[in-house]
Amino acid sequence: MKEQIFYITSWIFIICIGLAIIRLVLGPRGADRLTALAVISSLILALLVLYGTQEGRLLYLDVALLYDVFGFLGILAIARFFRDRESRDRSL
Amino acid sequence: MMAGVIDSISVIIAFFACMFAIAGTLSLFRFPDCYTRLQASSLASSTAPFTIFLLSLLNAADMASAFRILLIMVFFLVSSPTTTHIISRYAWFYGIIPWIKSGEKP
Numbered sequence: 001m002k003e004q005i006f007y008i009t010s011w012i013f014i015i016c017i018g019l020a021i022i023r024l025v026l027g028p029r030g031a032d033r034l035t036a037l038a039v040i041s042s043l044i045l046a047l048l049v050l051y052g053t054q055e056g057r058l059l060y061l062d063v064a065l066l067y068d069v070f071g072f073l074g075i076l077a078i079a080r081f082f083r084d085r086e087s088r089d090r091s092l
Numbered sequence: 093m094m095a096g097v098i099d100s101i102s103v104i105i106a107f108f109a110c111m112f113a114i115a116g117t118l119s120l121f122r123f124p125d126c127y128t129r130l131q132a133s134s135l136a137s138s139t140a141p142f143t144i145f146l147l148s149l150l151n152a153a154d155m156a157s158a159f160r161i162l163l164i165m166v167f168f169l170v171s172s173p174t175t176t177h178i179i180s181r182y183a184w185f186y187g188i189i190p191w192i193k194s195g196e197k198p
Contacts, residue, residue, distance in 0.1 A: 001099050002151065005106045009144070012110045016117040016136065023120045031126040031183035038175050039120065039137045043113065045168070046141035049161060053148040061160040068164060072171040079182040086186060 006054045010047055017043050030082050034075060041071035098150060105147045112140040125191035126183050130176060138172040 017040055024036035045068055052060025116136020123129045145165050152158040 002102065005102055009106045009110055009147075013113055013140075016113045019117045020120060020136075029126060029183075029186075029188065031179060031186065031188060032129060034179045034182070035126060035130050035133055036120060038179065039116065039133050042137040042141045042172065045164075046109075046144040049141075049148050049164065050144055053151055053153070053157065053161075056153045056157075058157055058160065061157055061164070065160065065164050065167070068167055068171060072175055075175050076178055079178050083182055083185065 003054070006050060010050055013043050013047050013050075017047075034079060037078070038071075038075060041067075041075070045071065102147055102150060105143060105150070109140050109143040109147065112136060112143060116140060126188060127180065127190050130180055130183075134172075134176055137176075138168075141168065141172075 020036045020039045020043070024033055024040065027033040027036060045064055048060050048064035048067060052058070052064065113136050116133045116139070119132030119135065120129055123132055142165070145161055145168070149158060149161050149165075152161060
């Protein structure tokens with residue numbers, strides 16, 4: 001019973017990640033791409049925690065905590081990079 | 093008895109998590125603007141993982157994994173709204189004008 005719940009939930013999450021990748025590819029502006037990237041990062045974090053609980057292994061939970069920190073810092077760095085590039089293009 | 097109660101609560105929580113994930117992902121395609129997309133897709137980017145954390149906390153094997161999941165929940169409560177704020181502030185300073193329904197005054 002529990003295995004079936006976890007199996008179905010993780011496949012639905014993987015399909016949602018695939019749909020968000022489509023928006024990441026064809027998003028017209030940078031903000032749309034960052035929105036899709038935030039969705040993908042959060043869903044992958046949920047998948048890691050779900051799989052770690054299903055297997056009963058602590059390693060996946062440690063990786064999930066690190067992935068949380070690095071997803072947040074990654075989006076922060078990408079937004080900062082886009083803004084710097086934009087201000088440089090305006091000053092030229 | 094106890095295992096049956098936990099299983100039935102897990103089914104309900106997993107159903108809500110799947111609904112949140114599907115609705116938030118579809119909102120990436122149904123909305124016209126990046127602000128509205130950001131607001132609607134926070135259903136998939138913060139509510140669905142939080143529901144999954146509750147499901148994992150309910151099914152945690154031992155205390156070590158339960159405390160790690162609690163740590164992830166606390167950091168996620170801080171980092172997820174901050175991410176949304178960073179993206180919307182970037183979009184605002186980039187100069188993206190919010191979408192208005194045609195025929196209405198701004």
